[in-house]
Amino acid sequence: MAAPRRRERRDPIRQTAPRRPQPPLPRRKPSYTVGPRPVRHSPLPTSGSLPWPTRLLLLAGLVVLVAVIVSAGSGALGRAAGSFVGNVGGLVGDLVPTAATPSPTPVPALVPRLDKPRERYTREQTYTIVGHLPTGFRGTPDASVRIYDNGKFVVAVAVSTTTDFVVPDVPLVEGDNELTAAIALPGEEGEPSDAISIIRDDKAPTIKLTSPKDGLEVTAATVRVAGTTEAGSAVTIHNVSSGGSTTVIVDDKGAFRVDVTLIDGQNELSVTVTDPAGNSGQKTVTVTRKAGGVTATLTLSSKTVAGDGQGSLSMTATIKDDKGRAVSGGTATFIVTPPNQGALVSQPQDIAGGVARWSVTLARDPLGGSGQVVVNVQLPDGRSTTTLATFTVRP
Numbered sequence: 001m002a003a004p005r006r007r008e009r010r011d012p013i014r015q016t017a018p019r020r021p022q023p024p025l026p027r028r029k030p031s032y033t034v035g036p037r038p039v040r041h042s043p044l045p046t047s048g049s050l051p052w053p054t055r056l057l058l059l060a061g062l063v064v065l066v067a068v069i070v071s072a073g074s075g076a077l078g079r080a081a082g083s084f085v086g087n088v089g090g091l092v093g094d095l096v097p098t099a100a101t102p103s104p105t106p107v108p109a110l111v112p113r114l115d116k117p118r119e120r121y122t123r124e125q126t127y128t129i130v131g132h133l134p135t136g137f138r139g140t141p142d143a144s145v146r147i148y149d150n151g152k153f154v155v156a157v158a159v160s161t162t163t164d165f166v167v168p169d170v171p172l173v174e175g176d177n178e179l180t181a182a183i184a185l186p187g188e189e190g191e192p193s194d195a196i197s198i199i200r201d202d203k204a205p206t207i208k209l210t211s212p213k214d215g216l217e218v219t220a221a222t223v224r225v226a227g228t229t230e231a232g233s234a235v236t237i238h239n240v241s242s243g244g245s246t247t248v249i250v251d252d253k254g255a256f257r258v259d260v261t262l263i264d265g266q267n268e269l270s271v272t273v274t275d276p277a278g279n280s281g282q283k284t285v286t287v288t289r290k291a292g293g294v295t296a297t298l299t300l301s302s303k304t305v306a307g308d309g310q311g312s313l314s315m316t317a318t319i320k321d322d323k324g325r326a327v328s329g330g331t332a333t334f335i336v337t338p339p340n341q342g343a344l345v346s347q348p349q350d351i352a353g354g355v356a357r358w359s360v361t362l363a364r365d366p367l368g369g370s371g372q373v374v375v376n377v378q379l380p381d382g383r384s385t386t387t388l389a390t391f392t393v394r395p
Contacts, residue, residue, distance in 0.1 A: 110137060111134065111182075111183070111191050111192075112181045113132045114194070115196075120198060121198075121275070122201070122277055123200070123202040124172070125171065125200070126168075126171055127177070127198055128166065128168045129166070129196075130164070130165075130166055131145070131164070133164075134183075135163070137183070142186050143158070143185055145157050145165055145167070145181050147167055148180045148181070154170060154171065155167065159183070167181075172198060175199065176197065177200060178195040179197075180194070201275065201276075202277070202279065205229050205275040205280070206229065206281060207271060207273050208227050208229070209225070210227050210228075211224055211225065211226045212224070212225065212269075212285060212287050213285070214286060216288070217288045217289075218287060218288075220384070221261060221378075221386045222260060222261050223259070224257060224259050225260050225269065225271065226256065226258075227256060227257075227271070229273045229275075230250075231252055232249075233249075235256045235271065238269070239263075239269055240268040241263055241267045242267065242372075242374070242386075243372050243390065244260070244337075244372070244388075246258050246260060262287060263386050264295060265289065267287045267288070268284060268286055269285050269286070270283075271283045293383065294384075295387075296377045296386070298317050298373060299315070300313060300314070300389050301314035301315070302391070303391050303392065304392050305394065307365035309362075309364030310361065311361070311393070312362070314358075315375070316355060316357050317334070317351075318354055319385070326353055326354025327379065328352055329351060330351045331348035331349060332349050332376070333345065333347075335373065335374045335375075336360055336372075337371055338362050338363070338365065338371040339367070339368065340367050348378075356375075356377075362393065368394055369392070370393075371391050371393060372388055372391070374387075375388070
C-alpha cells in the first residue's frame with residue numbers, strides 16, 4: 001500500500017497572487033515657471049534656541065501673572081502690578097535697544113550784524129550804526145532793533161522792509177563805547193550781536209617837551225626836538241622861520257624825537273600834536289643859532305619855474321666869514337623841495353672861492369605851488385651854517 005501523500009502546508013501571508021504587470025507611467029515634460037523663486041521659511045526655533053532677552057521677558061511675564069493671582073484678593077493688586085510693571089519695564093529698557101530720538105532741526109538765531117566803524121576813535125558826540133538783519137526777517141510786523149551801549153539800552157527802531165538798517169545819532173559816552181544790537185519781538189528779545197567798539201575823545205592832547213628849552217642858543221645846524229604825548233598821535237614840527245616841516249608818529253608809550261634843521265639866527269619851532277580822534281594841541285619854542293663867524297647867502301636862478309617837466313633851477317651859495325671874506329674849503333649840500341613832490345638832495349658840493357653851485361631839472365607838476373631850497377654849509381674847522389630860499393612852480 002502506497003504511503004499517503006503528504007499535503008504541504010502553505011503560509012497564508014506568503015501565499016500571494018502574482019502581480020500583474022503595470023503599464024509604464026507616462027512621462028511629463030518639465031515645466032518652467034517664470035517669476036520669483038519660492039521663499040523658504042526658516043524652521044521655528046526650538047526651546048533651546050530662544051534668545052536670552054525673549055527668555056527673560058517670558059520669565060518676567062510669568063512672575064507678573066503669579067503676583068496678580070496672589071494679590072487679587074488682598075487689594076494690593078494695583079500696587080503690586082505697578083511695582084512689577086515698573087521693574088519689568090526697566091529690565092526691558094536695559095535689554096531691548098530703543099530707536100534714538102532724532103534731534104530737532106536747529107533754527108537759525110535771530111542775531112543782527114553790525115558794520116565795523118572805519119575809525120575807532122572819534123570826537124563826535126553821536127554815532128550812526130549800520131547793520132544787517134538775518135535772512136528772511138525783514139519787514140516782520142511788531143519787530144524792532146534795540147541798541148545797547150556798554151550793556152545799557154539806548155534806542156530802538158522798527159525793522160525795515162530791507163535786510164539793512166540804519167540807526168542815526170546814537171549818543172556816545174566819553175571813553176569806551178561797546179555797542180550791540182538785538183532783535184525784539186512782543187514779549188521776547190533775541191541774543192545780542194557782536195559788539196563794535198568806539199572811543200569818544202574830545203579833549204586836546206597834552207604835550208610835554210623835554211628838549212629843546214625855549215630860548216636855547218646853539219651853534220649846530222640841527223636841534224633835537226623830543227617829548228611825550230598821547231599814544232597813537234602824530235607830531236608835526238614846523239620851523240616857522242625856515243618853512244620846513246617834519247612829521248613823526250609817536251611810539252606806543254607816547255614818546256617822540258626828531259632832529260630839525262636850523263637857519264642862522266632865530267628859529268621859531270611850532271610843535272603840533274594830533275591824536276587819533278582828530279583833537280590837536282600845540283606848543284612853540286624858540287631856538288637861536290649862532291653860526292660861529294660864518295654866513296651863507298643863497299641865490300636862485302629864478303623865483304618862478306615852469307611845471308612842464310623841463311623847468312630847471314640853478315642855485316648858488318656864497319660863504320663868508322665874520323669879516324666878510326670869502327671862505328674856501330668845506331662843502332655845501334643843497335636840498336630842493338618842490339611842491340607836490342619829494343625832496344631832491346645833492347651830493348656835497350666843494351666850496352671854492354667862497355662859492356658852491358648846483359642845478360636840477362624839476363619833474364612835471366600840473367598843480368604847481370611853492371617850494372624851497374635849503375643849503376647846509378660845513379667847514380673843515382667845524383663851523384657850519386644853513387640858509388634857505390623859496391621859489392614857485394607855475395603849472
